[in-house]
Amino acid sequence: MIEAVHIGKSFFQAEPTKGKFSSIRTLFSRQQKEIKAVDDISFSIREGDFVGYIGPNGAGKSTTIKMLSGILHPTCGDIRVGGYSPQTERKKVAANIGVVFGQRTQLWWDLPVRDSFEILQAMYKIDAPSYRKAMDRYNELLDLHEFLDTPVRKLSLGQRMRADLAAALLHDPPVLFLDEPTIGLDVVAKTRIRSFLREVNQTGKKTILLTTHDMDDIEQLCSRIILINHGKKMLDTTLDGLRNQIGLTSMIVAEYRSEPVVPAVIEGVVRAEVAGNELFLYFDKAKTSSPKLLAELGKWGEPVDIRMKEPDIEEVIKRLY
């Protein structure tokens, strides 16, 4: 469904000059520095896969998505999406993909959501019955009616993301590229977006490539993970493979009124550290659950504060190297 063969993308930036008026001289400098944003990456994604494309800031995730969707031309390599080249068959690829950038809306800022959808209906030449069917489906799943007549600029971030997702799917593309679709959302909004994505992947049979910094997105949605760093592919594995390789652990930090007394072995807990009145529990979500552990905490002392911490991508990378 999606093929990337030895793709690369370099950007060239003026080499900064030193000394007096350096920033102005840099503007006119002929010295160029090459930034290999994507450096010889290959992968193949099958129909119906839900793939997490992860990596630290500046790893090359957005650049890859922009190349796959035809926004950027690769410096080298070949890409096929649904059999078409995003570079030479842009229109065909556009009919096959939906794209959402969490940081920027694809909708018309000053127009009510409904008007944006109608413009997209005309752009993608969606016939009236198909448009109605899509609107009914996404209205049911995302409660679009709550804000259909509101201008996009007045939507909350969560509402905006729901509108953007529906917009990306209106023309019923088989492939969905999502660049940080949960960024900045609160827990409730994230949960809603995740269950929607699960539904469109499982029932709607969409092939999804998702970039995220949120390990919960990965754990709850993706069956496969491609990890990149400095533009290179470092890992291509299943969620279980990632867990086994790095021992993906979540953490509960519990503060007690006085030093807790903790058993030596707790099911599913990889490590338990007591530091004064604080207890740090590192656990494997595949072997136990946070509600189960939270229920145990009171047995070891009197908790006064509890915090949860998920591993972030930077931590995952650190553990790999």
Ligand SMILES: Nc1ncnc2c1ncn2[C@@H]1O[C@H](COP(=O)(O)OP(=O)(O)OP(=O)(O)O)[C@@H](O)[C@H]1O
């Ligand atoms: N238009 C551009 N011109 C110059 N350099 C760019 C451009 N776009 C991206 N880069 C550089 O390419 C590298 C990869 O950027 P990219 O946005 O793909 O990373 P990312 O993995 O999506 O990061 P983040 O998680 O922060 O969004 C970075 O070093 C970035 O500064």
